[in-house]
Amino acid sequence: MLAVDRSGIVQWELRHRCWAGCDGHAAFEEYENDHGHRYANSGSAGFSADGALVWVHIRGPLARDHSTSGDGSEEWLVVNAADGTVLAGADTGTAAAGSVHVPHPSPHQMGLTIGEGQDGAPLRWGRWDGRTLVVDRFDDEDRVLVAVSPSGNRMLTVTHDQDTLAVHRVTDCSVEVELGATVLPPHPGAEPEDDEAEVFFDYEGGFIDEATALVGTVESDEEFGPGRHWLVDTTRLRLQGEVHYPRDVPGMPGALGDGTWYTVSATENALHVWAL
Numbered sequence: 001m002l003a004v005d006r007s008g009i010v011q012w013e014l015r016h017r018c019w020a021g022c023d024g025h026a027a028f029e030e031y032e033n034d035h036g037h038r039y040a041n042s043g044s045a046g047f048s049a050d051g052a053l054v055w056v057h058i059r060g061p062l063a064r065d066h067s068t069s070g071d072g073s074e075e076w077l078v079v080n081a082a083d084g085t086v087l088a089g090a091d092t093g094t095a096a097a098g099s100v101h102v103p104h105p106s107p108h109q110m111g112l113t114i115g116e117g118q119d120g121a122p123l124r125w126g127r128w129d130g131r132t133l134v135v136d137r138f139d140d141e142d143r144v145l146v147a148v149s150p151s152g153n154r155m156l157t158v159t160h161d162q163d164t165l166a167v168h169r170v171t172d173c174s175v176e177v178e179l180g181a182t183v184l185p186p187h188p189g190a191e192p193e194d195d196e197a198e199v200f201f202d203y204e205g206g207f208i209d210e211a212t213a214l215v216g217t218v219e220s221d222e223e224f225g226p227g228r229h230w231l232v233d234t235t236r237l238r239l240q241g242e243v244h245y246p247r248d249v250p251g252m253p254g255a256l257g258d259g260t261w262y263t264v265s266a267t268e269n270a271l272h273v274w275a276l
Contacts, residue, residue, distance in 0.1 A: 001045060001056060003084060012084030014077075016058040019043065043074070046101025046110065047081065054079040055110045055126065057092065057099045076112060076135065078128045088133035094122050102145045104170070105152035113145040121160040125173055136173045147206035147213070150257040154234070156213055162200035165215065167234050177237035184217060184239070189224035197224065206255025208276075211235050214243070214261050216252045229253050245274070 001014040018025065020040035031037040043057035060075040074096060077089040094114050102111035112124040123143045125136040142160035149155065154176070155168045165179045181200045190197035198220060205215035213234050218227030226248065231240040249272070255261040260275045 001058070003054070003081070014056065014058075014062065014079065014084055014086070016062050016075075017060060019059050041097050042099070043096060044099045044101055044112075046103055048107030048110065049103050049105050050107045052081055053087075053107050053128075054081045055101055055112070057096070057101070057112055057114070062086070076124065076126060076133065078126075078133055088128055088131065090126070090133045090135045092122075092124055092135070093137070094124075095119070100145075102148060102155075104148050105150075109152070109170070111145040111148060111155065115144075123157065125155075125170075138173055144203045146204065146215070147255060149207045149210050149234070151210055154210075156205070156207065156234070158201045158203060158215075162203070162219075165201055165213075165232065165237060167237055177234075179232065179237040179239065181217075184230070187217075187221045187224040187228070202252050204252040204254065206253075206261070207234065207257050208255050208261055209257065209259050212240075214253050214255050218252050227251070 003011045005011055019042050020037045025031055043059065045054055045056045047054055056077045056079055058075055058077065060073055074092045074094050075089050076092050078087045079085065080087055092114065095116055096114045097117045099112055099114045102113060104110055108128045110126045112126065114122050114124065116122065120142040121144045122140060123138045123145050127134045143157040144160065146156040146158055153170055155170055157166050157168060158164065163181045167176045168174060169176055184199040186197055186199060199217050200220045202216040202219050205213060207213050211234055213232045214229055215232055216227060216229050221227040229243040231243060233240055249263045250266045251264055253261045253263055260273050262271055262273045264271060
């Protein structure tokens, strides 16, 4: 992992075990033509809300003496963004194909959603008190973290099988309310007698504001026509209705928390920001 400034100059690096399972490399040329490295599993990194910390999901151990496990398992680290000093760490107990960090307004909290392919989607929530990293494991349920609310008090998840949305309290990660995908109407392009035309939630979306979320059913809709986006009342987790756009909107939405959300154009060369 490298930290670079705006001009591309390396500020610091954090060396860890290779995600392809080997011990590591001194240069890209050592593995550039290796199939296993081209399609290796991966971790991720994310800045805290204030930019002072970097939260890092790696395959351990670290090349220098900061390892929290030392046995090649996956680790979650809190790192000083200024100089790369490892401040705390914990074993995630996962076998990731990939992961994504979802920040909280507080720099001392972070969400880590981990994909293990068809095996599951373990979710981790981290709290760093200045000395120790404490990780909530959501009772090892398979949930994908979609977003954190603007206030930082609540989070939105979807189950690994994509059939249930849930709003959780950040304080203890407990579920406040849930919404099943059975409330979603079939795509208008699907045949009424098609029993396999299942509608389910996407893994992407977010909070437009504290009381409203935007979620999609793009993945399940794609066989029948344009993907749909839905407004959800997060206080009661009740479906409010489908979003209708003045033009074709491909792909999944990303909510910005300030009353707006964005989509990416079909050619992926433009970002469109929307408001109700």
